[in-house]
Amino acid sequence: MTARSSRGRWAATVLLLAVMAGASSLPAWVRATGVSALTGDVPVAVSGSAAAPAVPATALVLAAAGGAVALAGRVGRWFVAVVVLVGGVALAAAAAAVIADPAGPALAAVADRTGVDHLTGAAAATAGPWLAVVLGALVVAAGVGLARSSVAWSAPSARHETTATSRRGERTEPDERSDWDALTRGADPSQEP
Numbered sequence: 001m002t003a004r005s006s007r008g009r010w011a012a013t014v015l016l017l018a019v020m021a022g023a024s025s026l027p028a029w030v031r032a033t034g035v036s037a038l039t040g041d042v043p044v045a046v047s048g049s050a051a052a053p054a055v056p057a058t059a060l061v062l063a064a065a066g067g068a069v070a071l072a073g074r075v076g077r078w079f080v081a082v083v084v085l086v087g088g089v090a091l092a093a094a095a096a097a098v099i100a101d102p103a104g105p106a107l108a109a110v111a112d113r114t115g116v117d118h119l120t121g122a123a124a125a126t127a128g129p130w131l132a133v134v135l136g137a138l139v140v141a142a143g144v145g146l147a148r149s150s151v152a153w154s155a156p157s158a159r160h161e162t163t164a165t166s167r168r169g170e171r172t173e174p175d176e177r178s179d180w181d182a183l184t185r186g187a188d189p190s191q192e193p
Contacts, residue, residue: 006149007069007070007150008070010069010142010145010146010149010150011066011067011069011070012066013066013142014062014065014066014069014084014142014146015062015063015066015067017062017066017135017138017139017142018059018060018062018063018065018066019059019063020135021055021056021058021059021062021087021091021132021135021139022055022056022059022060022063024048024055024128024131024132024135025047025048025049025052025055025056025059025132026047026048026049027047027048027126027128028045028046028047028048028126028128029046029047029048029051029052029095029098029102029105029125029126029128029129029132030045030046030051030098030102030105030106030109030123030124030125030126031043031044031045031046031106031123031124031126032044032046032102032103032106032109032110032119032121032122032123032124033110033119033120033121034110034111034113034114034116034118034119034120035114035116035118035120036113036114036115036116041120042110042113042114044106044109044110044113045109046105046106046108046109048095048098048128048129048132050105050108050109051098051102051105051129052094052095052097052098052105052129052132054090054091054093054094055091055094055095055132058087058090058091058094061083061087062084062087062139065080065083065084065087068080068083069146072150077146077147077150078147078150080146081143081144081146081147081150082143083143084139084142084143084146085139085140085143085144085147086143087139087143088136088137088138088139088140088141088142088143089136089140090136091132091135091136091139092132092133092135092136092137092139092140093136094132095128095129095130095132095133095136096129096133098125098129099125099129099130099133102123102124102125103119103122103123105123106119106123107119107123
């Protein structure tokens with residue numbers, strides 16, 4: 001496998017994990033029952049994005065990291081790998097917090113729905129946060145794999161660099177007068193050595 005195809009596969013993997021993280025916050029993570037003076041018992045389902053707002057935010061960060069994988073240079077790839085690792089830890093921690101205390105998000109949802117912050121039964125976590133914990137572990141593993149695999153990657157090309165290079169290979173700042181002279185001759189000054 002070439003370094004270029006490896007980089008593309010890792011970018012696609014991180015983007016897929018970002019989509020999965022975002023999708024994991026859509027179903028109900030907590031189910032509870034509250035009480036209303038008008039209707040009696042009111043069942044409430046709390047989505048993952050409401051129970052753990054850090055999960056969709058982490059999904060956005062992972063999506064940005066997936067795009068950065070394709071563009072990162074030698075230093076940037078380590079930064080991206082750390083962002084992916086931290087994203088996985090944040091995803092798992094947010095889901096674990098909901099598993100540990102499902103009543104917290106349930107009370108807020110019941111209060112919004114009934115006007116009373118009182119549960120008539122115990123709040124229960126669904127399978128959603130458990131899946132998010134597993135997904136967080138996968139993201140951490142992807143961050144480690146990304147860091148190990150990126151060692152073999154070459155730096156992105158310098159074809160879009162803004163500084164000109166002299167004939168001896170020394171970097172020089174572009175000279176506006178010589179750029180105009182090159183345009184007058186019909187040459188593209190950004191392409192001249």
